[in-house]
Amino acid sequence: MRIVTFSLNGSIQHGVRNGDRIRLHPSATSAVELAMNAAQHPAGEEIGIDQVELLAPVPRPGKVICIGLNYGAHAAEGGNAVPDYPAVFLRGPTSLVGPAAAIILPACSDKLDFEAELAVVIGKTATNVRENPLDYVAGYACFNDATIRDYQRKTTQWTVGKNFDQTGGFSADLVTPDELPAGASGLRIQSRLNGQIMQDSNTGDLIFDVATLITTLSEAMTLEPGDVIATGTPSGVGYARTPPVFMREGDVIEIEIDQIGTLSNRIARRA
Incomplete structure (x- = not known):
């Protein structure tokens, strides 16, 4: 999977990218959580990558x-x-x-x-x-x-x-x-x-x-x-x-x- 973190309508969200589309996973609180436990986070709607601002997968790492x-x-x-x-x-x-x-x-x-x-x-x-x-x-x-x-x-x-x-x-x-x-x-x-x-x-x-x-x-x-x-x-x-x-x-x-x-x-x- 390709996990992405992004800003959408002022909120930070996470999803799975497939080409120029992103499948939202609203219950995931981080890209890491989604990468490790994707099955626990049901997929939501799909949006275009041009609708979001892509961020670093971990915007503020602990170290x-x-x-x-x-x-x-x-x-x-x-x-x-x-x-x-x-x-x-x-x-x-x-x-x-x-x-x-x-x-x-x-x-x-x-x-x-x-x-x-x-x-x-x-x-x-x-x-x-x-x-x-x-x-x-x-x-x-x-x-x-x-x-x-x-x-x-x-x-x-x-x-x-x-x-x-x-x-x-x-x-x-x-x-x-x-x-x-x-x-x-x-x-x-x-x-x-x-x-x-x-x-x-x-x-x-x-x-x-x-x-x-x-x-x-x-x-x-x-x-x-x-x-x-x-x-x-x-x-x-x-x-x-x-x-x-x-x-x-x-x-x-x-x-x-x-x-x-x-x-x-x-x-x-x-x-």
Whole structure:
């Protein structure tokens, strides 16, 4: 299934998308709940996708756990060794934007970079998981871990450069695991800036795959329904290019993952 969250007549609702139509499920209180327990939420009327404003599948996650350096070629392009333990940092919910919103280039910087990523949305509480970690996944989406690079480099921690308001793009469709290969592995992942391919890789190249990430992270912290894991970006990011390529006002950045979909955001400058 493709679960969507949307605004309709001023209220947030959830449904199942089939092409340009959405089947409403009025009793579902979240996309995660619908993904995990669709049978418990009877379908209602069907409406056109043009009648709603699509939102991120989880508009305000409890936590967004991001993984750095999770593709070998990306680690190498930044001069980093391949890690033997995931590089972990967090994003706050105010840093996110949905599929219909602009990614914001702040007034204080001109170094806004793109990072195509597979997002994993947690479906049920996971603590110290050792068996069947993929059973805790509600679904998968596209993510853009857009980064203010000069602020990322101001400290040894990456937090500030990853948490500027309205920089993390989050696609509309939450694609349930039954629609995809196990762990969403083996899927082509791309970023395109104004139509030009910048990153082109495969989720099968993750150093730490989805199952490993759930096991590793849940050893340290409880993963709750609606939490998001952004699994890392492949090589080809803007800062590592010669000359560097950063996003500008008016640019369009697309993140596409096979069988999941395409996230498209325009870049706007904050006054």
